[in-house]
Amino acid sequence: MPTGSPLDHFRHRLTAALAQALGIVPESIKLERPRDPSHGDFAFPCFQLAKERKQAPPALASEIAGKLAGLEHISAKTAGPFLNFTIDRTELARRVLTAAFDPAYGGGNEGAGKTIVLDYSSPNIAKRFHIGHLRSTVIGMAIRKMCEARGFRVVGINHIGDWGSQFGKLLTALRRYSSEAALDAAAATGTAIEHLHEIYVHYHEDEEKGGDLAKELAAESRKWFLDLESGAENEARRLWKKMTTLSLAEFERIYRRLNVTFTEIRGESAYEPDLAPTVRRIKEAGVTRISEGALVIDVEGSEKPALLQTGDGTTLYLTRDLASVFYRKETYKFWKAVYVVGSDQRDHFRELKLVVKRLGLPWWDDIEHAYFGMMRLPEGKMSSRKGRVVILEDVLDSAVEQVRTLVREKNPNLQHADEVAEQVGIGAVVFNDLKNDRRRDVVFSWQEVLNFDGETGPYCQYTHARLASIVRKSGQTPSAEADPALAGEGAQLLLAIGRFPETVALAAERFEPHLLASATVELAQLANAYYRDHRVLDAGSQQLVAARLALVEAARRTLARALALLGIAAPAEM
Ligand code: ARG
Numbered sequence: 001m002p003t004g005s006p007l008d009h010f011r012h013r014l015t016a017a018l019a020q021a022l023g024i025v026p027e028s029i030k031l032e033r034p035r036d037p038s039h040g041d042f043a044f045p046c047f048q049l050a051k052e053r054k055q056a057p058p059a060l061a062s063e064i065a066g067k068l069a070g071l072e073h074i075s076a077k078t079a080g081p082f083l084n085f086t087i088d089r090t091e092l093a094r095r096v097l098t099a100a101f102d103p104a105y106g107g108g109n110e111g112a113g114k115t116i117v118l119d120y121s122s123p124n125i126a127k128r129f130h131i132g133h134l135r136s137t138v139i140g141m142a143i144r145k146m147c148e149a150r151g152f153r154v155v156g157i158n159h160i161g162d163w164g165s166q167f168g169k170l171l172t173a174l175r176r177y178s179s180e181a182a183l184d185a186a187a188a189t190g191t192a193i194e195h196l197h198e199i200y201v202h203y204h205e206d207e208e209k210g211g212d213l214a215k216e217l218a219a220e221s222r223k224w225f226l227d228l229e230s231g232a233e234n235e236a237r238r239l240w241k242k243m244t245t246l247s248l249a250e251f252e253r254i255y256r257r258l259n260v261t262f263t264e265i266r267g268e269s270a271y272e273p274d275l276a277p278t279v280r281r282i283k284e285a286g287v288t289r290i291s292e293g294a295l296v297i298d299v300e301g302s303e304k305p306a307l308l309q310t311g312d313g314t315t316l317y318l319t320r321d322l323a324s325v326f327y328r329k330e331t332y333k334f335w336k337a338v339y340v341v342g343s344d345q346r347d348h349f350r351e352l353k354l355v356v357k358r359l360g361l362p363w364w365d366d367i368e369h370a371y372f373g374m375m376r377l378p379e380g381k382m383s384s385r386k387g388r389v390v391i392l393e394d395v396l397d398s399a400v401e402q403v404r405t406l407v408r409e410k411n412p413n414l415q416h417a418d419e420v421a422e423q424v425g426i427g428a429v430v431f432n433d434l435k436n437d438r439r440r441d442v443v444f445s446w447q448e449v450l451n452f453d454g455e456t457g458p459y460c461q462y463t464h465a466r467l468a469s470i471v472r473k474s475g476q477t478p479s480a481e482a483d484p485a486l487a488g489e490g491a492q493l494l495l496a497i498g499r500f501p502e503t504v505a506l507a508a509e510r511f512e513p514h515l516l517a518s519a520t521v522e523l524a525q526l527a528n529a530y531y532r533d534h535r536v537l538d539a540g541s542q543q544l545v546a547a548r549l550a551l552v553e554a555a556r557r558t559l560a561r562a563l564a565l566l567g568i569a570a571p572a573e574m
Contacts, residue, residue, distance in 0.1 A: 002108075003501045003502040003504075003505040004099075004105075004106075004108045004501040004505075005099075005499065005500070005501040005502045006095040006099040006498045007087075007095075007495070007498045007499060007502070008502075010041075010042075010073070010074055010085075010087050011031060011042070013074060014029075014031060014042060014071070014085060015031065016070070017069060017070050017071050018064065020067075020069070020070075021064050021067035021068050021069070022049065022064060029044070030044075031043065032044070034082075037495075039084045040084030040085050040086045041085060041086055041087050041092075041491075041495060042084070042085045043082050043083065043084050043085070044082065044083040044085070045057075045082055046058075046060045046061045046081050046082065046083065047081055057080070057081030058078070060081075061079075061080070061081055061082060061083050064083060065083060071085075073087060073088040073091040074086070074087055088488075089488025089489070089491050090484045091484070092484075092488060092491060092494050092495070092498070093484035093487035093551075094484035095498070096494045096495075096498045096554065097480040097482065097484065097487060097550050097551070097554055098480050099501075100497050100500075100554035100555075100558055101553075101557070105500065105501065105557065105558065106149055106501050106504045106561050106562070106565070107149045107150065107151070107501070107504075108149070108150045108501060108504070109150070109151035110150055110151060110505065111147060111148075111150045111151035111152030111153070111508075112151045114151075114152050114153070114336075115152070115153045115154075115155060115332050116147055116152050116154045116155070116334065116335060116336050116337075117155045117157060117328045117332050117334040117336070117337045117338070118143060118144055118147075118154050118155065118156050118157065118338050119140075119159050119337070119338065119339045120136050120137060120139070120140020120141065120144070120158070120340040121133065121136050121137040121251075121260065121262070122136060122157075122159040122160060122161065123160065123251060124161030124162075124166075125160060125243060125247040126167075126170050126193065126200065127193070127200070127247075128193055128250075128384070128389065128391050128392075129254050129391070129392045130384070130389040130391055130392055131375055131382075131390040131392055131395055132374070132375040132382055132389070133392065134392055134395075134429070134433055135342070135373075135433055135438075136340045136341060136342070136372065137255075137258065137260055138258065138260070138430050138433050138434060139340050139370075139372055139433070139434065139513055140340040141156075141260045141567045142434055142513035142516070142565065142566050142567055143338070143340065143370065143508070143511050143513060144156050145565045145566075145567065146504055146508040146516065146565050149508070149565060150504065150508045150509075155263045155328075155332050157262060157263065157265075157266055158262040158266070158267075159266065159267065159268065159324065160248075160251075160266075160267030161267070162240075162244050162247075162267035162268055162269045163267065163268035163269040163272070163320065164316075164317060165221065165314065167224070167225060167228055167240055168220075168221035168222055168224040168225030168226075168228070169200070169203055169217075169221045169224075170196065170199075170200060170203075170243065171224040171225075171228075171236055171239055171240070172203065172217060172220045172221045173200055173202060173203040175220075176199075176203075177202050178199050180239065180242075182195070183195060183196070183242070183246075187246055192246040192247075193246065193247060193250050196243060196246075196247075197384070200385070201385060201386070204385040204386070222312070224236050226312065226314065229272075229313075229314055229315070248265075254393065254396075257396060257422070257426060258430065259567055268320045268324075271320050271323040274323040274327065275320065275323055278322050278323040278326065279295065279308060279309055279315070279319065282297065282308060282322070282355070282359065283295070285358075285359050287358050289305075291305060292311070293310075293311030294307055294308075294309060294310050294311050295307075295308045295309040296308060297355055298358075299350075299351055299354035300354055300357075302350075302351075302354075306351045306354075306355055308322075317348065318348065318351060318352065318355070321348070321352050322352065322355060325337060325352065325367065329363060334366065335366065336367075336368055337366060337367050337368070338369075338511060339368070339369050339370065339371075340370050340372065341369060341370075341371060341372075342371060342372060342373075342374055343371040343372065343374060343439070343441075344374060345371070346369060346371055349367070349369035352367060353365070370438070370511040371438075371439065373437075373438065373440045373441035374441045375441075375442055375443075375444050376441060376442070376444065377443070377444055378445070395429055395449060396429055398446075398449075398450065399425035399428045399429050399449060400421050400422050400424075400425030400426065401421075401425070402450050402452075403424045403425040403428070403452070403458070404417070404418070404421035404425075406452070407420060407421055407424075407574065411573075411574065414573060414574065415573075419571075420571045420573070420574050423461070423571050424452075424457075424461055424571070424574060426568075426569075427457035427458060427460075427563070427568040427569060428449060428450070428452055428456060428457045428458050429457075430566065430567055430568055431456055431457025431460070431517060431566065432456065432457065434513045434514060434517045434566055435455060435514055435517045435518065435521070436514060437514050438512060438513070438514060455518075455521045457568055459521070459524060460521060460524040460559060460562075460563060460568075461563065461568070461569070461570060461574065462574060463527050463528055463559060464524075464559045464560055464563065465570075465571060465572060466528075467552050467553070467555055467559070468556055468573070469572075469573065470536050470537065470549070470552050471549060471552060471553055471556065472572075473537060474536070474537055474545070474549055476545075476549060478546075478549040478550050478552070478553035479546070480554070481550075482546040482547040482549070483543050483546070483547050484547075486547035486548075487547040487550055489534070490530050490534070490551045492526050492530075493523075493526045493527060493529075493530045493551060493555055494551070494554075496519070496522055496523045496526045497523065497554050497555055499519065500519070500523070500558050500561070500562065503515060503519040504516060504565065513566060516562060516565060517566060519562070520559065520562040520563065523555065523558060523559055523562065526555075527552075527556075527559065530551065530552075531552065534548055536548040536549060536552055
């Protein structure tokens with residue numbers, strides 16, 4: 001696949017030459033990156049093929065080396081079972097610099113004509129936005145940007161959890177433990193969601209006591225939710241709307257800080273009018289049955305059938321997701337519908353897919369759950385009900401505050417210090433999340449979020465600012481036309497810059513922002529090493545200054561692009 005990477009050229013040359021020497025098709029040639037960069041830029045391990053050909057790997061490596069032809073600008077060397085290749089440094093610099101100065105560097109077009117409907121963030125109304133919600137929000141936004149860079153059309157949907165039986169519970173709680181007036185008063189001081197959160201926790205404490213109290217609560221909640229689902233303009237609906245509006249205001253505040261946007265904010269309640277037709281459609285397909293009064297559908301590989309409608313006629317999360325996936329297919333004709341949702345919902349998305357499959361719809365397998373691991377606290381699982389959560393705004397505020405203090409110490413004359421502190425504090429929190437393989441569970445640690453050294457967002461941002469400052473101080477406009485024979489000295493940095501497009505392509509294809517996050521740290525490390533080892537501004541000759549500046553600027557641009565795709569700002573000074 002062409003990735004738009006300046007290294008593609010060399011890779012094609014190599015695979016063609018190897019294929020010819022071996023008499024096999026180029027597609028079967030797998031090149032690797034040598035673990036030790038001093039061995040070369042690409043490696044071809046001979047183990048597999050040697051086994052097939054009943055030869056010793058080192059013997060095969062030497063044999064191939066003797067047959068290689070047409071390797072312009074690439075030198076080959078055997079090292080035991082490996083064939084290692086090194087690109088001519090001048091040619092490397094020439095190609096990488098030209099590519100990296102292109103403002104669209106990192107972009108590609110393998111997504112042209114394909115639409116991805118991406119479901120991310122999707123928090124629940126009336127709950128504080130906690131550190132767990134951050135995952136879906138920032139992973140989703142990074143996937144969106146990376147896929148857009150690779151030519152996909154991405155429809156970003158925030159499927160707000162604004163419907164369901166929990167609203168019956170909230171309305172009960174509001175009546176029992178608080179009042180509308182108290183909620184209004186809390187809203188006036190910006191603490192409405194905290195207030196709702198408290199009464200929700202209170203409700204669950206009472207519910208857990210069991211006995212008559214729990215039964216009364218359950219009955220009252222059911223009645224409220226039935227009122228809500230009746231569609232009438234009643235008291236339940238009026239209060240629900242108020243809670244929704246208040247919650248959305250809190251979410252908006254957070255999205256603005258995180259620079260997260262959506263094509264469409266369309267909560268579960270928006271599918272209300274579609275629910276009856278959806279249930280009818282599934283019934284008419286003849287795949288449902290009644291079980292204990294409820295409407296269910298059997299799905300393969302599972303003993304428990306999927307529940308579509310309860311005995312008293314209320315619908316479920318799954319029903320609303322079915323209605324929404326039909327809406328998404330019909331409205332956007334998606335190539336893939338991707339859900340950035342926690343791994344605790346794997347069964348749910350498996351059911352969703354399998355119900356669509358049972359309906360005989362060929363696109364069932366285009367539904368993809370890009371799940372992420374759970375955020376845990378050192379003391380255990382987070383739980384809104386139990387009030388055991390880390391509130392995202394607290395984390396953002398602490399990170400920003402800590403950066404502000406650091407900036408005051410280290411750079412007291414910095415202009416726009418507050419803006420920079422916000423960008424770097426947020427960058428720290430976002431990067432700290434994105435750097436983890438999305439599938440793995442993570443334990444939240446204050447110490448880790450507030451650490452700005454090592455493999456962190458602020459380290460990458462700081463490196464970017466350093467590069468920007470070198471360019472600024474030079475008083476020159478760096479140019480890709482600088483002498484490549486001189487720029488070739490920064491080979492490892494050039495290679496890292498050169499890999500950027502293929503990293504974006506792979507991270508987009510797999511919906512894995514952490515691949516880009518780790519490549520970004522590596523790029524920052526190599527850029528740091530480069531300006532530590534090479535004097536740029538007083539390099540001696542003007543040609544050498546120009547060549548080093550070109551490399552510094554190429555690295556700066558690539559870092560800025562990478563951070564932008566991850567949703568992180570790259571201030572020019574900090
Ligand atoms: N609101 C849900 C939650 O917080 C996530 C919704 C994900 N999207 C979806 N279409 N089901 O758990």
